[in-house]
Amino acid sequence: MKSELILKKGHELRALLDSGEVSSVEVTQAFLDRIDAVDGKINAFLTVTADLALEQAAAADKRIKEGHASPLTGIPVGLKDLLVTKGVRTTCASKILENFIPPYDGTVVAKLREAGAVFTGKLNMDEFAMGSSNENSAFGAVKNPWDLDRVPGGSSGGSAASVAALEVPIALGSDTGGSIREPASFCGIVGVKPTYGRVSRYGLIAFASSLDQIGPMTRDVKDAALVLDGICGHDPKDSTSVLKESTDFAGALSSGIRGVRIGVPKEYFVEGLDPEIERAVKGAISKLEELGAEVKEVSLPHTEYAVAVYYLLATAEASSNLARFDSVRYTTRVDGSDLIDTYKKTRAAGFGEEVKRRIMLGTYALSAGYYDAYYRRAQRVRTLIARDFDEAFKEVDVICSPTVASVAFKHGDKTSDPLEMYLSDIFTIPLNLAGLPGLSMPCGFSSDGMPIGLQMMAGPFREEVLLKTAYAFEEATDFSRVPGL
């Protein structure tokens, strides 16, 4: 029984906990044992908080016995290491925050803590969430549990790999240009990026504030819906979080998709798309049609400009956000000849190469003489990209596409050319620029056994139709599998 527990999804564990068949302490110990057994191979965890987890599990057991458990009470959850956790080291996978112990919880962390979730640890990522392969971590790359020679995707690579490797049933990631969906696709799990403003960003260490959003990474759609119900909502501490009535995504999953209008964007099925992926995604769309959805072609004509826009706007915002790492408040200090020199020496020693590259690009795009040609122009093209979606969502409810044009690539394949790495986000970036909700879920396997991801996107605050469509597909198919490790 104990070793089987790690195979259970969150909602299945819920049922076992509520019936008293197992305790949260037993569940938590089973996942901690799994981390011990396999994390040496995949490097998904930066910090394992076993003592904290067992303490929270014991408290959860008491709460369950008293009869006031919530859906996540007693369930282990892993947190991407850019979510600040009171008293638990939070590094952003950067040397510059190697010893940072936050004095407070981010809002999402506080919500999960109140719900009685069990925190088993902090998950590896690309430094400051900048990367598509998790090779930019200052604490070592994460390996893909399906093939240790391949990347798990990024930046939430630790979150995706830990869920796929059964080290946690549920993890949280964050998505600025695809950082939840791309690794979910590469690791064969479900990852949801909510509408911008759905989830509070308070206590999420900022990369690009107009794009960042926290979301769940899980083994099925139902768990994703349950986590979203637990973390969505307005927060006075994040003025960009939006006032909306509380959600019941989990309750609306099984209402069926008869009459749901599915759009297929022609700009996402172009040269360079792996034919195996095209076949799997088109097969998934046919399946949705079989289940009662209506399918039609749509056009998102400015897709090809999204990467250019993103790498100017996201880096500009990052160059400003990362100015706070100044050796005064929360970093180690490397002393220089004066204050400015101290800043430079501290930052040169603390940031990794990709982070520096993006700070440089963003600073350049914002600097005098180039602001209009780069930053301002990118903001205007962003308007066109958002309008593409506005138009498309007048015609359809959900847009389906591949999440990434390839399956997970090998370590080192794209590290020498930053632009080639950036282009792997071409299908995920437009959604962030438009602030819309989307997800990736497994829809097949390549001939060499790697998972293929299906991306679904919806209009603003239409997570309900997104999740019920994903749920219908998942119920009708069998692509959620577990890698042999």
Place this chain on the structure above:
Amino acid sequence: MKISKEEVEHVASLARLEFSAVEIETFASQLSSILEYVEKMGELDLAGVEPMAHVHEIVNAFRDDVVAPGLTNEEALMNAPYPEDGCYRVAKVIEGE
């Protein structure tokens, strides 16, 4: 758009970063190729297109001016490399004495 080594040095200084000669060379070439790629935005006619800073139309969100609990002085300083007398210690920035 080719970016020169001098420009890389200037931007590095604005960004409070410093690099070795080799790194500057690498950045000059990488940033040039990225900037060349983003030039494709120039193909578009943007007449009359407003810039988008944010997806939602958000106005300033004010809260009532009442005292709410926040971090204590001790908590605020707990990650500072050189705290002193309840303050952050930094190098002198004002010339003369």
